[in-house]
Every structure is written in structure tokens, then in C-alpha cells.
Amino acid sequence: MRGKAKWSVLLAVVLVMSLFLSACSSSSSGDKKKSDGKSGGSDGDYKQVLNLAESEEIPTLDTKVGDDEVSFNVFQAIYEGLYTMNSKNEIVPALATGDPEIKKDGDNFNYTFKLRENAKWSNGDPVTANDFVYAWHSVVAKDSKAPYSYLFPTLGILNADKILNPDDPMYGKVDKLGVKAVDDHTLQVTLTKEVPYYKSLLQFPTFFPQNQKFREAEGKKYGLEVDNAIYNGPFVLDKWEHNKGWVFKKNPNYWDKDNVSLDQVNIKVVKELTTTINLYNSGQVDRVGLTGEWVDKYKDRKDFKTYPGTSVYYLKFNQKNKYLKNVNIRRAIAMSFDKDAYVTKLLKNGSKAADFLVPGGFTKGPDGKDFRDANGDLISYDPAKAKEYWKKGKKELGVDKIDLEFLAYDGPDYKNRAVFMKNQMEKNLPGLKVTIKQQPFKVMLDLEDNLKYDFVSAGWGPDYQDPMTFLDMFVTGNGNNQMAYSDKKYDEKIKFAKEHSNDLKARWQAMLDAEKILLKDDAALAPMYQSGSAKLTQPYVKDLVVHPFGPDYTFKYVSVDKH
Known part of the structure; x- marks a missing residue:
């Protein structure tokens, strides 16, 4: 997240950072800063x-x-x-003492991690393998409301998909999850496949441990x-x-x-x-x-x-809205605003116009080609075509005028950005009236979660280094979908890509196809820009x-x- 995540949904929040030194000190330029007895x-x-x-x-x-x-x-x-990320953007061991021992067990793979015996909680309790088991069980529990529970099947943890599926007999049976504490400092994770990006996922906070005794108290x-x-x-x-x-x-x-x-x-x-x-x-x-x-x-x-970034920002459409459930209305809106003008006249920070969801310069396929180069632009600014789709959509709905509310963040400079979008849409889509509703960060999150919006500005920063981090949140029922979008073909492509990690070429093609379905066929999102700072x-x-x-x-x- 950046769920960022996101970074999260990773939101369009301006992160303003500042540093101040209260007294001078020496430091090393490397990741390891050797103690001189003065840094405590x-x-x-x-x-x-x-x-x-x-x-x-x-x-x-x-x-x-x-x-x-x-x-x-x-x-x-x-x-x-x-694991954690160091100052060179390398994933390095944190609570794990090193890489796991990986052994094949029938059709599955056991990843056995040794934990640091000197790791403690702030109350002095040791950090144990059971802290991971407890935390992971709580994420996949049927009442957890954890938005990132879907990352457990993404990682391929044994039975995670079944435990999270209300239609499966194993639904909610967290004790069946492929994770166990062999002893206090040995954690075994059973995966149904070998996952090349497992470290990217395991440095993500949803996979962090929790102290059961403290939490339950x-x-x-x-x-x-x-x-x-x-x-x-x-x-x-x-x-x-x-x-x-x-x-x-x-x-x-x-x-x-x-x-x-x-x-x-x-x-x-x-x-x-x-x-x-x-x-x-x-x-x-x-x-x-x-x-x-x-x-x-x-x-x-x-x-x-x-600085170039890997976050992508877009408009999300609530498909429970009587107008936005129409694909031509969505497609018209997505093509109605000038993205280049948005980044060059408003942002000016190195961001680039986006006609896609998966960013450029992020991942390459088995053929060595960047995902973005392979799939190209999928839904671009085109006011003439936008008018055609808008006219068609209104005819299908039997209306001449449409009123929509635009949910936006109330941070610095966001009023100007929201007004720009409103003016572009109303100019290019006759009969559209957009009302801007700016809200504080936390309120905006709650409105998204409960589908209490028409369309909203949002964004996503990758949680791990694979296109799937952008794609699987839009499958039917995903906790980060938050727009009532559902397409069987899309779901099937994502499922195939997750189940065929050993066939890299077929998996990659399935993800390319999925992005096309999401944006080109369904116009489920209206991409705006790839971040810069x-x-x-x-x-x-x-x-x-x-x-x-x-x-x-x-x-x-x-x-x-x-x-």
C-alpha cells in the first residue's frame, strides 16, 4: 500500500514530510548504522x-x-x-532469521521460517510463532472484516480460499489454514504453489504478528x-x-x-x-x-x-447507482476529461497521464517485456467518442439529464482538482450535472466502504511486486472492490492466474486479459494518472x-x- 498501500485503497493524499535535527550526530550512509554508545x-x-x-x-x-x-x-x-524493506528498496529478513527452508510435501510446499529468539513485544513478551498463527487466523475468520484477507489465497496458503468462501464446507474453519507453530521460534507455512514474490507479501502489514493475550485483554x-x-x-x-x-x-x-x-x-x-x-x-x-x-x-x-511513482489514481464508479450501472455512461465519463492537462497544469510533480491500471516500469513478463508495453493504452481521453457513448447510454436509460455526486478528498489543492474534473465532464457530456462532495480522509473511507457515493477519486499503490496486486481487488466480493463491480470473465481470469503460477506465460496472459476486461470492456474504472512526486x-x-x-x-x- 501501498495500501499502500494503499499503501488501501491507497488514497490521493498529499504526504507532506519534514525533518529537524535537535542536536548534531554522526551517521553511516549504509543500512546498518553501527552503535557508538550514543544512539540510545x-x-x-x-x-x-x-x-x-x-x-x-x-x-x-x-x-x-x-x-x-x-x-x-x-x-x-x-x-x-x-521481512522488511531497507533503504535500498531490498526486501531483507526482519523477524525471520533468513530465508525459509522449502520442502515439497505432495502437491504442496512447506516454507519453514526460523524466528529471532531475541525479538520481543514492548511489554517484554517474546514474539513467537503463535503470534503469527493467531494474527493470520484472525484475518481469515468469517467475522474479521479484514480488507486484505484475499492476499492469503494470493500467497497460496493451504485452504485459505476455502476458509474465505461462504459456499465452501470449510468456510470459517481457521484451524485448517496452512500455518502452524512448530515451536516458539519455528513457523511453518504450507503453500499450494511456489510463489516467487512471497517475500513481497510477507513484508506487508496484514501478515504481521499480533500478541493474542494482549489483544484479547x-x-x-x-x-x-x-x-x-x-x-x-x-x-x-x-x-x-x-x-x-x-x-x-x-x-x-x-x-x-x-x-x-x-x-x-x-x-x-x-x-x-x-x-x-x-x-x-x-x-x-x-x-x-x-x-x-x-x-x-x-x-x-x-x-x-x-521522483517517479508506482501508484495509479482513478475514478471508481458505484455500480449500484442507477446511471453508473450502465457501461456506456461509465465509458463516456472515463473518456471525458483531459488527463494530460490534469497532470501538467494541476499536479506538475512528475505524474503521468494513465490509460491503464497496472503502472509502467513496475513488472516485466516472462518474455522480459514490461506489462504496460504489452497491454498498451486501454481507455483514453476522447471527447468526441465520450459524447457518442454518453448519448447511447442516456438513450438506453431513457433519460436526458443525469445528476451525479463526486466524492473527493478535502486535503490541500483538492478543491481545484475536483472542479477541473467537474468542468471537463459537464463540458463534454451534455445534460450532466456534477456536485462535488469533499470529505475528510476517514469519512471518505467510511463512505467508500459502505457504497455511499456515486463516483469517487481513489488510487492504489502496489502491496507487492506483481500485477496481481492491482488486479485481484476487483473480483466479485473482494473487500477492496467497494463499487459493486462483478464480471464472471474477469473473475475467471484472475482465478486462472492465481492457480497457474507455474505456467508463467499463461498466467501473465491471463492478467493482461483481465486488465482489458476491467477497463476496455467494462469501463469499471476511469484511470487518471500514474503518480510522481x-x-x-x-x-x-x-x-x-x-x-x-x-x-x-x-x-x-x-x-x-x-x-
Whole structure:
């Protein structure tokens, strides 16, 4: 997620980041920062403090239900799973001591992971294999409401698909899931197939462990406040003032604490980009993301840089709406707005117009060809054709005028973007009236979850490095579908791709076909752009990188050096 994820749905949220050093220190440019006896906060003679500005409140501290960008960046700081991402964007062992032992067991494969015996929760409890078993069982339980439960069949965990299927006799029987604690520090995962991207998935927060005793003692209060959660990551959540900000502090019980440079991370909720830019210019913050006119103003400075991204943004259509259930109406809207103008006149941050769902420069097929090059553009801006489809759709519906509500985020600069989309659509689609409804982040998530919208601006950042991370969330009934979309042919293509991981060529073709069905045939989404980002960064900020999939940032490797 970036579910990002997403990063999550990974939302179109402007992440404004800033760093401030309260006292100078030395650091290494590598991932491992050797302890000199001074990096332990009160035990040393200095502290490294990272100050961030985030545009939104934390939606949840529960890795089981989290599905947004803000939550996942918090998860990556305070929790840890079998693997993590380092500052070189490499997946490296975290709670796992190394790669698993893989043995064939009939038609299945047993992946056996050895866990670090010195890994602890913030209350001193050891992190055990049972913590993984408990957490994974809770995700696939019939009442879990976990939006990422579908990743368990994606990984190929034995019986996961059956446990999640209400029509299967095994539905809800979590004890049948292919995961077990061999002993306190040995975790065995049984997969129905060999999965080349298994590490990409296992570094994703939905696969993180949870402390059963603590979680069940907290009950419904779990994760609502600082004291209602327990941590096993590089940092602990030390303070949380809702809608104002939160504070991470270095976790003294973390197994690798000697290689964590930062002592504290302060995050303040700041809605206005202008405010953060002023702070940057006055020397109070050290990094800020830019869009629009701010890019024009600062693009010639040495501290300015643009970065390509792998997130894709689009409009989602609620197909329970009487108008949007019509494919020609959806197709007309998807072709009615100028994407190039949107990215060049409004964003100006390196983003590119998108006529697709799976981004370019992300994955290559068995033939070495980029997925995007193989499938090409699928639904492009074309106002003339948009008018034709619009006229046809209205005739099929027996209406001349259509009113639709556009649900959009209320963050900085989003009013202008929403107005641009409204004007483009109303200009090119006669008889359309669009009403903009801007909402706070958390409210927007809730409205999407409950299908209380007509169409909405949304986006997705890859959770792991495979096209499937973009495609399988739109199968019938998926927790991230959130638009009542259903197509049997699409479902069959995704199912085939998941069941034929050993036939790489056929699997790849099935995913190419699925994207065409989703966009070209069904116009289920209206793609807008593939993300880019523009930032001002002070040169003393070290190893703060944006990950191409999963959570955006890993603060474990970050340091600052003003020498």
C-alpha cells in the first residue's frame, strides 16, 4: 500500500514530510548504522529527532483492518513481520532469521521460517510463532472484516480460499489454514504453489504478528489509544493526540535497536501545504512535498527533485447507482476529461497521464517485456467518442439529464482538482450535472466502504511486486472492490492466474486479459494518472526513501547528519 498501500485503497493524499535535527550526530550512509554508545536516547549525549507533518489522522492501529496509506506508514514504524524493506528498496529478513527452508510435501510446499529468539513485544513478551498463527487466523475468520484477507489465497496458503468462501464446507474453519507453530521460534507455512514474490507479501502489514493475550485483554479498545496497543517494531507509539499528531520513540525492546539511529519521530497533523512550505523556507522543517504552482516556483532549486511513482489514481464508479450501472455512461465519463492537462497544469510533480491500471516500469513478463508495453493504452481521453457513448447510454436509460455526486478528498489543492474534473465532464457530456462532495480522509473511507457515493477519486499503490496486486481487488466480493463491480470473465481470469503460477506465460496472459476486461470492456474504472512526486529536501537527510510497493517509508534506516 501501498495500501499502500494503499499503501488501501491507497488514497490521493498529499504526504507532506519534514525533518529537524535537535542536536548534531554522526551517521553511516549504509543500512546498518553501527552503535557508538550514543544512539540510545537518554544513554547518550544527543538525540536524533525526526519531525514530520502528515495531512491526516491515524485511521487505525490494527494491522488486521488497516487499508490506507497513513495507517501503513504507522504500522511500518511500530510493528514488524518476517521481512522488511531497507533503504535500498531490498526486501531483507526482519523477524525471520533468513530465508525459509522449502520442502515439497505432495502437491504442496512447506516454507519453514526460523524466528529471532531475541525479538520481543514492548511489554517484554517474546514474539513467537503463535503470534503469527493467531494474527493470520484472525484475518481469515468469517467475522474479521479484514480488507486484505484475499492476499492469503494470493500467497497460496493451504485452504485459505476455502476458509474465505461462504459456499465452501470449510468456510470459517481457521484451524485448517496452512500455518502452524512448530515451536516458539519455528513457523511453518504450507503453500499450494511456489510463489516467487512471497517475500513481497510477507513484508506487508496484514501478515504481521499480533500478541493474542494482549489483544484479547483489550477487546474492543484494542488500538484506540497508545496504551491499547503493543509494539514489536523499531519504534513505539509514545503519544497520540487525535487529529493533532503523534510521537514515535525508539523501542528499547527492539531486537535490532543498536542499528536504529532515530530516537524520536514527531508527527503533527497539518492540513495546509502553504504552512509547511513556509516552515521549510524558515529552516524549521527539512523536507516538503510540492504540487501545482509550488513546483513552478521551486523547480530550479538544487534542493528540488522529482521522483517517479508506482501508484495509479482513478475514478471508481458505484455500480449500484442507477446511471453508473450502465457501461456506456461509465465509458463516456472515463473518456471525458483531459488527463494530460490534469497532470501538467494541476499536479506538475512528475505524474503521468494513465490509460491503464497496472503502472509502467513496475513488472516485466516472462518474455522480459514490461506489462504496460504489452497491454498498451486501454481507455483514453476522447471527447468526441465520450459524447457518442454518453448519448447511447442516456438513450438506453431513457433519460436526458443525469445528476451525479463526486466524492473527493478535502486535503490541500483538492478543491481545484475536483472542479477541473467537474468542468471537463459537464463540458463534454451534455445534460450532466456534477456536485462535488469533499470529505475528510476517514469519512471518505467510511463512505467508500459502505457504497455511499456515486463516483469517487481513489488510487492504489502496489502491496507487492506483481500485477496481481492491482488486479485481484476487483473480483466479485473482494473487500477492496467497494463499487459493486462483478464480471464472471474477469473473475475467471484472475482465478486462472492465481492457480497457474507455474505456467508463467499463461498466467501473465491471463492478467493482461483481465486488465482489458476491467477497463476496455467494462469501463469499471476511469484511470487518471500514474503518480510522481516533487520534493524539497535538505542534504543532511539520509536514507529516507520511498518504497515502490508496500508501506511508503521505513524509518528504521533514517538518520540526519549536519556535519
